[in-house]
Amino acid sequence: MSGERAQRRQRLHFNLFFPFAPDYVWSQQSRTDIYYDFDALTRLVQSAERGLFSGVFFGESLRLREHLGVLNTDAITGRPDALVLFAHLAARTDHIGLIATLNTTYFEPYDLARRIGTLDVLSGGRAGWNIVTTDSAWTGANFRRGGYLDHSDRYTHAREHVDLVQALWDAWPSTGTRSPLPAVEWFDTWYRVVAQPEWPRSPQGQPVFFQAGESDEGRDFAARYAEGIFSRYLDFDAALDYATDLGRRLVAAGRPADDLRIFPATSVVLGDTQADARDRHEWFRGQVWTDRRTRAVVEKVWGRDLSELDLDGPLPDEPPAIVKQSRSHGVMNSRDRPHLIAQQWRDLSRERGFTVRQLVRHLAPSAGFVGTPASVADRLAEYVHAGAIDGLNLTPTAFPDGLDEIVDRLVPELQDRGIYPDRYPGTTLRENLGLSPSVARRADRDRTVAV
Structure with a gap:
């Protein structure tokens, strides 16, 4: 399947990815609230558009x-x-796609369809929907519905949610209007809705679907719905295996093997020489991995305050304070097995002679591509030609000007190798990603709906 993908498409796409963790140098800014500043965010996104990025996620x-x-x-x-935010950015950009993460568990289908459909029309067809679901009671408490969805139901619920949103979008005619529009009547497991859409289609027909599920169920969901997928597989062999697996699932779902764009997340650190790039990378890691952040990694597993812990010494002698971590306290990193993870960390530290600081650095993800612009471009070309990836979700190493080196130094090298565009192919996100009409309008759907 990866060979078919590689043969049929030889183009790299970049998305600007703005994460939660401080994977950029906070110390370069005196104001922490700049990360919520619309003008600063606009400057970053405009830099991405100058570099012909396909989207901002x-x-x-x-x-x-x-x-x-x-x-x-x-x-x-x-x-x-x-x-x-994306409505604000749509007025200040011309081409870049605007990919919003919207949750199927807590957002009502009609409201979600109306809001993102409005953005799609407003931006001239540049909207994307990153479809996420959760069963987190901790998050749900903000919506008066904490814990209402069982873990085993999260994808069956998401499928019905997406199908209902799709039915609402499909109710508007492809050309022209008719009055009154027929109502969408939906009576199924999770939703009982009678609604009439009130927004027209955009130039790309409908927003592009993205997804980031990792389980077998999540991958099957992507094969059924997604047009782009966010991946954690950056190692070449793992990325190729992942692309091959998705290709098989796409074919099984009745779609071409290359019908999905794969975007692993990473950062890029460039230098004038390989040694210069490595030095810059190490400096960057030292800046973002502060003592407080390093200690917090261990505290999440031990479940208690470790402010007296010597980071240049060994892990705590005492066992973790809890046996099982609760999902109600947000994102955890020990997979609800603190004692097992603690023992694995102790074994690794003894084997490698790691201090706490060295252990956390070893466990922490590192920039995927470090080198000169030419060497990074060569490496990316290998991935693209093999069909292992279609693009990257790029995290800037500084804010709001962390993309300038990528745009000014790496993009021209990629263009010279023929794997990166020298202009936007079209005006919509779908066109710029080289996608066919939406999956929903090409594949059969098992819906309980009358239009």
Whole structure:
């Protein structure tokens, strides 16, 4: 399947990805609130558009994240409303796609369809929807519905949600209007809706669907619905295996093997020489991995305050304070197995001679591409030609000017290798990603709906 993907498409896409964790140098800014500043965000997105990025993708946090029961001050834990922000950016950009993360668990289908459909029309067909679902009671408490959805139901619920949104979009005719529009009548497991859409279609027909599920169920969901997928597989062999697996699932779902764009997340650190790039990378990691952030990684597993812990010494002698971590306290990193993870970390530290600081650095993800512009471009060309990836979700290493080196130095090298555009192919996100008409209008759907 990867060979078919590689043969049929040889183009790299960049998305600007703005994460929650401080994967950029906070110390370069005197104001922490600049990360919520619309003018600064606009400057960053305009830099991405200057570099012909296909889209800008913001993650979503529907509740401020906590650490040991208090607000996590080591990361940007909240977000402006994505669709309001993207309406602002749509007026200040011309081509770049605007990909909003919107949750199927807590957003009502009609409201979601109306809001993102409005953005799609407003932006001239540049909207994308990153479809996410959750069963987190901790998040749901903000919506008066904490824990209403069982973990086993999250994807069956998401499928019905997306199908209902699609039915609402499909109710508007492809050309012209008719009055009155027929009502969408939906009576199924999770929703009982009778609604009449009130927004027209955009030039791209409807927003582009993205997804980031990792489980087998999540991958099957992507094969059924997604047109872009956000991946964590950056190692070449793992990325190729992932692309091959998705290709098989796409074919099984009745779609071409290359019908989905794969975007692993990463950062790029450039230098004038390989040694210069490595030095810059190490400096960057030292800046973002502060003592407080390093200690917090261990505290999340031990479940208690470790402010007296010597980071240049060994892990705590005492066992973690809890046996099982609760999902109600936000994002955790020990997969609800603190004692097992603690023992694995101790074994690794003894084997490698790691201090706490060295262990956390070893466990932390590193920039995927470090080198000169030419060497990074050569490496990316290998991925593209093999069909392992279609693009990257790029995290800037500084804010708001962390993309300038990529735009000015890396993009020209990629263009010289024929794998990156020298202009936007069209005016819509769908055109700029080289996508066919939406999957929903090409594939059969099992819907309980009358239009």
